[in-house]
Amino acid sequence: MLELTAYGARRRVKGAIALAVAISLFSLLYVGFFPSLASNVDLQQYVDSLPSVFVEAFGLRAFGTIEGYLATELYHFAWVILFGVYLAYSAAGLLASDVESGRIDVLLSLPVPRRRLVAEKYLALAPGILLVNVVVGAVTWAGTRVIGFPVAISDVIAVHALSLPYLFTCAGIGLACSVVASRASIAQRAAMGLTFGLFLVESLVTGTDYAWAGAIAPSRYYDPTAILVDGQYDLAGAAILTAAAVLLVAASGYYFARRDVN
Amino acid sequence: MAVIEIDGLTKRYGDLVAVEDLTLSVEMGEVFGFLGPNGAGKTTTLRTLLGFQSPTEGAVSVLGYDTAVESERLDALTRVGYLPANPQFDAGATGREILDLHEALKGGSRRDRMLDLFDPPLDRKVREYSTGNVQKLGVVQAFMHDPEVVILDEPTAGLDPLLQERFNDFLADERDRGRTILFSSHVLSEVRRVCDRVGVIRDGRLVTVEGVRDLLDRSGKLVRLRADGDVPERAFDLPGVTDLTRRNVDGATDFSFTFAGDVDELVDALDAQSLRELDVEEAPLEDVFLSFYGETDA
Numbered sequence: 292m293l294e295l296t297a298y299g300a301r302r303r304v305k306g307a308i309a310l311a312v313a314i315s316l317f318s319l320l321y322v323g324f325f326p327s328l329a330s331n332v333d334l335q336q337y338v339d340s341l342p343s344v345f346v347e348a349f350g351l352r353a354f355g356t357i358e359g360y361l362a363t364e365l366y367h368f369a370w371v372i373l374f375g376v377y378l379a380y381s382a383a384g385l386l387a388s389d390v391e392s393g394r395i396d397v398l399l400s401l402p403v404p405r406r407r408l409v410a411e412k413y414l415a416l417a418p419g420i421l422l423v424n425v426v427v428g429a430v431t432w433a434g435t436r437v438i439g440f441p442v443a444i445s446d447v448i449a450v451h452a453l454s455l456p457y458l459f460t461c462a463g464i465g466l467a468c469s470v471v472a473s474r475a476s477i478a479q480r481a482a483m484g485l486t487f488g489l490f491l492v493e494s495l496v497t498g499t500d501y502a503w504a505g506a507i508a509p510s511r512y513y514d515p516t517a518i519l520v521d522g523q524y525d526l527a528g529a530a531i532l533t534a535a536a537v538l539l540v541a542a543s544g545y546y547f548a549r550r551d552v553n
Numbered sequence: 554m555a556v557i558e559i560d561g562l563t564k565r566y567g568d569l570v571a572v573e574d575l576t577l578s579v580e581m582g583e584v585f586g587f588l589g590p591n592g593a594g595k596t597t598t599l600r601t602l603l604g605f606q607s608p609t610e611g612a613v614s615v616l617g618y619d620t621a622v623e624s625e626r627l628d629a630l631t632r633v634g635y636l637p638a639n640p641q642f643d644a645g646a647t648g649r650e651i652l653d654l655h656e657a658l659k660g661g662s663r664r665d666r667m668l669d670l671f672d673p674p675l676d677r678k679v680r681e682y683s684t685g686n687v688q689k690l691g692v693v694q695a696f697m698h699d700p701e702v703v704i705l706d707e708p709t710a711g712l713d714p715l716l717q718e719r720f721n722d723f724l725a726d727e728r729d730r731g732r733t734i735l736f737s738s739h740v741l742s743e744v745r746r747v748c749d750r751v752g753v754i755r756d757g758r759l760v761t762v763e764g765v766r767d768l769l770d771r772s773g774k775l776v777r778l779r780a781d782g783d784v785p786e787r788a789f790d791l792p793g794v795t796d797l798t799r800r801n802v803d804g805a806t807d808f809s810f811t812f813a814g815d816v817d818e819l820v821d822a823l824d825a826q827s828l829r830e831l832d833v834e835e836a837p838l839e840d841v842f843l844s845f846y847g848e849t850d851a
Contacts, residue, residue, distance in 0.1 A: 294657040298646075301650075393641040394642060394643065395605075396641075397640055397641070397694065399603070400637075401630065402628075404623060404660065517825075553605065553606050
């Protein structure tokens with residue numbers, strides 16, 4: 292078991308390291324800015340002048356604190372949006388690119404159930420996701436200590452640990468697109484559009500009468516601001532996201548096992 | 554015992570009928586050539602046989618397992634090798650990484666033996682491979698787990714003539730080891746060397762199944778020659794000559810015809826002429842179809 296996962300994960304090591312380095316630099320850049328920003332700008336006044344939908348979308352409530360600042364700049368933006376959309380995009384290529392290139396013929400001739408093929412390909416993303424979390428978490432935590440605005444390590448661990456179900460759900464959305472489409476570019480566009488679209492919907496309806504519509508968006512169940520600023524860990528949300536990820540993978544496997552691959 | 558059975562297979566893509574009511578069986582220990590022009594439905598048939606897509610109608614089985622059903626197909630696949638037409642592998646992986654993966658999933662008892670015969674540069678990335686090397690990698694993975702049944706889609710495409718020869722010898726050895734091989738081709742000369750029987754497919758229908766000897770006898774040779782002087786048409790009025798054309802070219806005469814008669818008689822007729830040029834080659838498959846099956850179809 293997991294031979295395809297190990298193979299796929301090895302093929303992704305370099306990409307994961309590059310991503311970990313890039314987001315870490317991004318994090319250090321923001322962390323480095325914070326001291327001068329906090330002393331020279333009245334951030335709360337700036338936030339108060341923004342539309343409430345914007346404040347909600349980026350978790351700007353406590354922008355004047357290091358926790359609120361990181362929650363917005365790093366975790367809402369780089370994590371929830373960029374990393375989430377990137378994972379959806381990556382996962383969307385998992386099978387669609389094999390089908391498009393014709394590599395799938397050799398894969399399907401292996402004595403491996405198609406559901407296992409789908410699940411193992413998906414799991415090949417996991418080591419990369421974990422690596423990026425560990426590296427960025429450690430760098431960010433260390434960075435805040437260096438600038439003298441330390442964030443509690445428990446909150447850093449929580450904001451990363453609780454992001455895992457969210458990230459795996461985004462990858463699950465990509466996987467679902469990947470098993471349906473026969474062209475990688477279509478799957479990838481659909482996955483990115485869907486992931487970002489769901490985020491937008493959730494942001495726009497929050498605080499309105501249509502807030503219920505945001506329940507289908509993964510971002511509803513992961514709130515970095517609540518974790519870092521308020522120390523509130525939404526375990527129920529994490530459970531919902533975990534269930535969603537499992538469901539997406541199972542449904543993808545079920546569908547792929549029954550479709551004509553041509 | 555039939556190892557591969559295709560019974561009344563029809564495969565449609567929407568309105569397009571790729572294969573229609575095709576029935577075929579390949580016996581144990583047989584090398585069966587699946588012959589047809591490009592686009593005739595060969596790949597569709599083989600991919601359906603392997604369960605990549607489901608039959609619209611009809612049934613397919615390998616080694617007695619219904620390959621349209623995944624649980625049965627997986628039992629069959631452990632004992633089947635497959636080389637797709639124009640095989641593709643991860644461009645960023647090395648040949649070794651790909652073979653390691655295959656070995657982990659299906660076994661590799663003959664991997665080293667195969668690599669002695671066909672040796673792609675294992676430590677280079679597939680991205681750097683020539684077409685021939687990709688094909689070699691494909692051949693190695695198809696046989697590395699010592700499968701009882703091997704399905705090959707245009708296996709010698711991309712191999713240079715020397716390697717084609719080696720591949721044909723290898724297939725003959727495999728047959729002698731009792732392996733069953735089904736392979737498709739659009740080149741008659743390729744199947745003649747190694748096949749016992751040939752099935753001819755055209756426009757998605759099986760036109761004929763016959764011994765390779767019979768097919769070759771019927772298909773004949775394409776003869777082209779240039780002889781000195783004004784040679785009359787009756788000089789090649791032999792039994793077995795068809796489609797004869799004759800043309801005078803500055804002091805010589807060009808002939809071209811298809812010949813399916815007695816070779817000795819042809820040699821005698823040629824001997825009577827003073828030849829400047831002579832070409833004898835296998836009749837192109839398209840011509841074989843036109844001359845023998847052209848009227849029965851379409």
